[in-house]
Amino acid sequence: MTLIELARELGLSPSTISRAISRPDLVAAETRERILAAVEAHGYRPNGIARSLRRGESNTIGVIVSDLKNPFYSTVAKAIENQVSDHGYSCVICDADESAEKEAHALELLAQLKVRGIIHAFTGGDVDTLRRLQAEGMPLIEIDRRSDLPGVDAVLLDNALGARLAAEHLLGLGHRRIAIVSGPERLTTGRQRLEGFRKALANAGVTLDDEYTEIGDFREASGYQATSRLLQLDAPPTALFVANNEMMAGALSALREAGVNIPRQISLISFDDVRWAKYVDPPLTIIAQPTEQFGAVAAELFWERLHGRTEPVVRILSPSLVVRESCAPVTPAPAGEVAASAWRRGGDAGKV
Amino acid sequence: MTLIELARELGLSPSTISRAISRPDLVAAETRERILAAVEAHGYRPNGIARSLRRGESNTIGVIVSDLKNPFYSTVAKAIENQVSDHGYSCVICDADESAEKEAHALELLAQLKVRGIIHAFTGGDVDTLRRLQAEGMPLIEIDRRSDLPGVDAVLLDNALGARLAAEHLLGLGHRRIAIVSGPERLTTGRQRLEGFRKALANAGVTLDDEYTEIGDFREASGYQATSRLLQLDAPPTALFVANNEMMAGALSALREAGVNIPRQISLISFDDVRWAKYVDPPLTIIAQPTEQFGAVAAELFWERLHGRTEPVVRILSPSLVVRESCAPVTPAPAGEVAASAWRRGGDAGKV
DNA sequence: GCCGTTGCTGCAATCGATTGCAAAAGGTAG
DNA sequence: CTACCTTTTGCAATCGATTGCAGCAACGGC
Numbered sequence: 029m030t031l032i033e034l035a036r037e038l039g040l041s042p043s044t045i046s047r048a049i050s051r052p053d054l055v056a057a058e059t060r061e062r063i064l065a066a067v068e069a070h071g072y073r074p075n076g077i078a079r080s081l082r083r084g085e086s087n088t089i090g091v092i093v094s095d096l097k098n099p100f101y102s103t104v105a106k107a108i109e110n111q112v113s114d115h116g117y118s119c120v121i122c123d124a125d126e127s128a129e130k131e132a133h134a135l136e137l138l139a140q141l142k143v144r145g146i147i148h149a150f151t152g153g154d155v156d157t158l159r160r161l162q163a164e165g166m167p168l169i170e171i172d173r174r175s176d177l178p179g180v181d182a183v184l185l186d187n188a189l190g191a192r193l194a195a196e197h198l199l200g201l202g203h204r205r206i207a208i209v210s211g212p213e214r215l216t217t218g219r220q221r222l223e224g225f226r227k228a229l230a231n232a233g234v235t236l237d238d239e240y241t242e243i244g245d246f247r248e249a250s251g252y253q254a255t256s257r258l259l260q261l262d263a264p265p266t267a268l269f270v271a272n273n274e275m276m277a278g279a280l281s282a283l284r285e286a287g288v289n290i291p292r293q294i295s296l297i298s299f300d301d302v303r304w305a306k307y308v309d310p311p312l313t314i315i316a317q318p319t320e321q322f323g324a325v326a327a328e329l330f331w332e333r334l335h336g337r338t339e340p341v342v343r344i345l346s347p348s349l350v351v352r353e354s355c356a357p358v359t360p361a362p363a364g365e366v367a368a369s370a371w372r373r374g375g376d377a378g379k380v
Numbered sequence: 381m382t383l384i385e386l387a388r389e390l391g392l393s394p395s396t397i398s399r400a401i402s403r404p405d406l407v408a409a410e411t412r413e414r415i416l417a418a419v420e421a422h423g424y425r426p427n428g429i430a431r432s433l434r435r436g437e438s439n440t441i442g443v444i445v446s447d448l449k450n451p452f453y454s455t456v457a458k459a460i461e462n463q464v465s466d467h468g469y470s471c472v473i474c475d476a477d478e479s480a481e482k483e484a485h486a487l488e489l490l491a492q493l494k495v496r497g498i499i500h501a502f503t504g505g506d507v508d509t510l511r512r513l514q515a516e517g518m519p520l521i522e523i524d525r526r527s528d529l530p531g532v533d534a535v536l537l538d539n540a541l542g543a544r545l546a547a548e549h550l551l552g553l554g555h556r557r558i559a560i561v562s563g564p565e566r567l568t569t570g571r572q573r574l575e576g577f578r579k580a581l582a583n584a585g586v587t588l589d590d591e592y593t594e595i596g597d598f599r600e601a602s603g604y605q606a607t608s609r610l611l612q613l614d615a616p617p618t619a620l621f622v623a624n625n626e627m628m629a630g631a632l633s634a635l636r637e638a639g640v641n642i643p644r645q646i647s648l649i650s651f652d653d654v655r656w657a658k659y660v661d662p663p664l665t666i667i668a669q670p671t672e673q674f675g676a677v678a679a680e681l682f683w684e685r686l687h688g689r690t691e692p693v694v695r696i697l698s699p700s701l702v703v704r705e706s707c708a709p710v711t712p713a714p715a716g717e718v719a720a721s722a723w724r725r726g727g728d729a730g731k732v
Numbered sequence: 733g734c735c736g737t738t739g740c741t742g743c744a745a746t747c748g749a750t751t752g753c754a755a756a757a758g759g760t761a762g
Numbered sequence: 763c764t765a766c767c768t769t770t771t772g773c774a775a776t777c778g779a780t781t782g783c784a785g786c787a788a789c790g791g792c
Binding site: 073076077080086096099103105109110113118119120121122123125130133134136137139140248277284302303307308309310311 | 423425426427428429430431432433438440447448449451454455457458461462465470471472473474475477482485486488489491492493494512600629632636654655656659660661662663
């Protein structure tokens with residue numbers, strides 16, 4: 029049922045119907061009642077597409093996350109959706125799947141859909157497309173990860189602080205043979221967590237060995253592989269920092285499989301306090317992010333943009349250390365080799 | 381930049397430009413090159429809204445999940461998104477937040493957006509809206525939960541089987557004082573898991589006591605509360621079946637807090653093999669669902685509908701039992717009261 | 733040389749709702 | 763009674779792309 033059909037049926041013009049719906053005060057009370065009754069009776073709904081075309085706006089916002097399966101991003105997406113749906117906006121949520129191509133594709137698609145703004149976690153892809161969208165006046169809000177595009181809003185974590193908290197916790201427990209599994213260089217989160225960690229260690233006079241520096245892709249499988257490699261070193265680390273929750277799951281698998289005891293043989297600390305971190309054996313010490321705030325703040329920045337703000341705003345959120353039981357003081361072993369050879373023997377042998 | 385502006389600049393008609401983009405074979409090679417070069421240069425993108433209006437279709441599909449934070453649903457959503465984006469479709473993902481109102485609101489919104497179909501997990505709300513959409517010819521595909529609307533496609537789990545697997549596992553370990561935390565009656569998942577469980581116990585001559593039957597709302601908090609109540613009974617259960625992953629997290633909290641040892645004092649089995657279930661202490665015995673299949677099959681059913689199928693199809697997926705370490709044989713205590721009083725003394729006292 | 737065909741391009745209508753402007757009706761003041 | 767204002771409704775253009783139909787040119791066959 030279209031506006032015109034309804035108008036014909038009521039013997040009124042389409043304009044009147046349209047006004048009765050969107051600006052009721054302009055229509056005589058009696059007419060209005062009659063129209064609304066008919067609308068109700070026929071279940072008429074304005075065609076959102078036609079409306080958007082005419083109004084030149086869509087009441088839709090685009091969200092691109094790099095992995096919808098990752099609870100961090102699904103939580104952020106949910107927070108955004110909740111915020112904007114209260115205002116009658118809807119979300120087109122895209123999953124870039126950590127792929128730059130898919131990201132570029134999603135951006136094009138959202139642009140075609142004429143969304144009012146795009147909130148996205150940069151996946152390292154197409155800065156050109158971003159630049160063009162920005163030039164066209166599309167509000168762009170980055171979450172979690174930063175492209176190097178100037179002038180866009182962003183909600184970020186103080187990754188260096190997070191990495192420092194992790195490093196200092198491990199150093200404080202006496203660890204010196206410390207390894208990291210970080211993310212891709214092309215992502216700010218990957219870079220900053222690595223550099224922040226390196227620097228914090230350096231401040232304490234500890235150098236982060238290349239051998240102990242693994243670069244994954246923030247997905248489970250790479251966490252598994254990286255950790256497996258570290259375990260095969262002649263002098264495996266006594267402590268491990270894993271830079272996101274997905275890779276942490278992989279690390280956990282690798283450690284289980286190798287029969288390594290946490291924290292007795294290796295201390296494990298990682299990023300992002302997923303809900304289950306506290307139920308794991310052992311409960312995980314982690315660097316927590318204010319996950320829902322990412323979404324809420326991003327939505328907020330979006331509204332401001334819509335209401336005329338033109339100056340870019342960057343909000344930095346703070347991580348915090350949550351101490352549980354996956355980190356322990358380094359075992360006072362006679363020599364570095366002990367732990368390694370103990371592992372080879374497997375199981376509980378490393379008890380000392 | 382619009383089609384008309386571009387046309388004027390090139391001294392061609394809009395029709396030719398349009399054809400050069402969407403049906404290149406109809407345009408002379410030379411003209412086509414010239415047009416495509418200009419398109420590239422100006423970064424012209426067809427206005428998706430106008431295109432949709434004219435074509436009378438949107439290349440958009442709506443997805444409503446009942447809780448985007450729940451890894452089950454985010455995984456399903458991702459699977460759907462991945463499937464349809466390969467075909468140039470985009471997803472509008474809505475979160476009903478387990479609220480019937482929000483669900484109705486989302487349905488209206490998707491209808492206005494003229495999506496090509498809606499894949500949704502019924503939240504118990506507005507069957508009227510669903511019925512109207514169905515009457516209008518909107519492809520409707522239900523996942524996980526079933527409304528009582530006839531004629532719609534659905535991808536469901538064999539919940540009764542899942543519940544039976546859980547019951548038989550517990551029975552096989554000798555448990556008789558068995559409790560359940562299930563979901564709302566208004567949801568098929570809640571009902572079927574409860575009834576299936578009850579029936580499976582009955583088959584073994586065990587009755588599911590009212591005292592042992594808790595109805596939650598599939599969210600973490602209700603799992604916590606229900607479990608806490610069960611623990612305060614004079615004769616607490618020796619085994620507990622929790623009917624979804626969110627409530628299971630709550631149950632875990634409650635058990636931890638009460639210092640109850642799993643599985644020594646209580647055996648725990650629950651639904652949905654979230655990735656972390658195997659890292660928990662103890663690794664959780666669960667009923668696994670083929671999560672990604674839900675999304676893939678739903679997308680498949682959607683395509684079929686688009687391509688003309690009119691007969692409703694219901695696909696039932698099978699759960700499976702994954703045995704880990706959260707269930708143990710019932711402790712051969714002299715009398716039923718022992719366990720209860722042991723708990724009151726707290727901690728490891730119940731070791732017997 | 734004429735006609736039919738093929739290939740390319742343009743004209744103009746169309747999708748459905750919105751909105752500036754104008755017309756008609758009713759009311760009030762001078 | 764006229765002039766003017768207010769309220770209510772309708773007319774018609776508009777948003778931007780698509781597409782059926784027609785026009786035109788070039789070419790080949792007879």
